[in-house]
Amino acid sequence: MSVPDLPQVLGTDQILATVASIAAQQQPDGLIPWYAGGQADPWDHVEAAMALDVGGEADRAAAAYDWMRRTQRPDGSWASRYDPGGVIADATAETNHAAYLAVGCWHHWLSTGDDAFLTRMWPAVRRALEFVVGCQAIDGEIWWAAGDPVALLTGCSSIHQALRCGTAIAEHLGEAQPGWEIAAFTLRSALQNRPEAFADKGRFSMDWYYPILGGAVRGTAARHRIEQRWDEFVVPEKGVFCVSDQPWVTGAETCELALALDTLGERSAARELIAAMQHLREADGSYWTGLVLTDGVRWPVERTTWTAAAVVLAVDALHAEHPRSAIFKNAGAADAANPAR
Secondary structure (H helix, E strand, C coil): CCCCCECCCECHHHHHHHHHHHHCCCCCCCCCCCCCCCCECHHHHHHHHHHHHHCCCHHHHHHHHHHHHHHCCCCCCCCCEEECCCEEEECCCEHHHHHHHHHHHHHHHHHHCCHHHHHHHHHHHHHHHHHHHCCECCCCCEEEECCEEEECHHHHHHHHHHHHHHHHHHHHCCCCCHHHHHHHHHHHHHHHHCHHHCCCCCCEHHHHHHHHHCCCCCHHHHHHHHHHHHHHHEECCCEEECECCCCEEEHHHHHHHHHHHHHCCCHHHHHHHHHHHHHHECCCCCEECEEECCCCEECCCCECHHHHHHHHHHHHHHHCCCHHHHCCCCCCCCCCCCCCC
């Protein structure tokens, strides 16, 4: 086990406490809700499972992925939202929710080197990405949900990473999927060159940094993108605004921006962001979702597993001593030949 730390920000014991706070919310069937008695969704469920692996909870992470395998629908999708007990609350088939399974499964393999796990999950990964590719428009963008031809920049950026991870899984298993490579290429082109193809969600910080985090925009273009809106979204010593027009900093967005900065080699700035959001940490290692700066109120009144997971993954990326740590930096192109076991 290689548990990361971030000196003078979060130690190994603190990371383990945060991972334990996530594990404590996992249901017996493997599902990880936002918080005890709260809702769950496939994307955040996978993100939480990835954090479990970082903390050495490989069996719990595998159980989370097996929940996905068991509950996948015939078309390759999952419901958008589940109430406690795994009851479907919103049946919408979101593409980025389905796609993220590939990222989680590749991360688990990079964490464990477990070929049997990857073989077991492969049919679900294949069906999920075939569902996603089936929702792709001719010019590259991918609809946010089956039957609704609207594309979202953040979701498509996450899907780009997922297609890369899915391709890595396929190649490792000798099941090459050239169609996914083509889908990723055309999606990347849309993300880089056709902003008009996506619904206008520019007030959300995720639309600012996610094309970088998902691997579609890098280099000079990525640096320019960060510089353009830094002062609009970043609050020194507090974190990152979720939306530009509200005084609300959120932990997950702050840590995701840190992950995006790490892909550009901006490690010092990334570290400062992780340090800045520690005001959201509770004594047990869990994290509040956000803080309203104008009145100092934590809102919503919830400590979410996906916020905690974003912290763990960001620290792991900056620790940079395990193959899984580069899954965002390489956007799915981590060295498949040398997983740490």
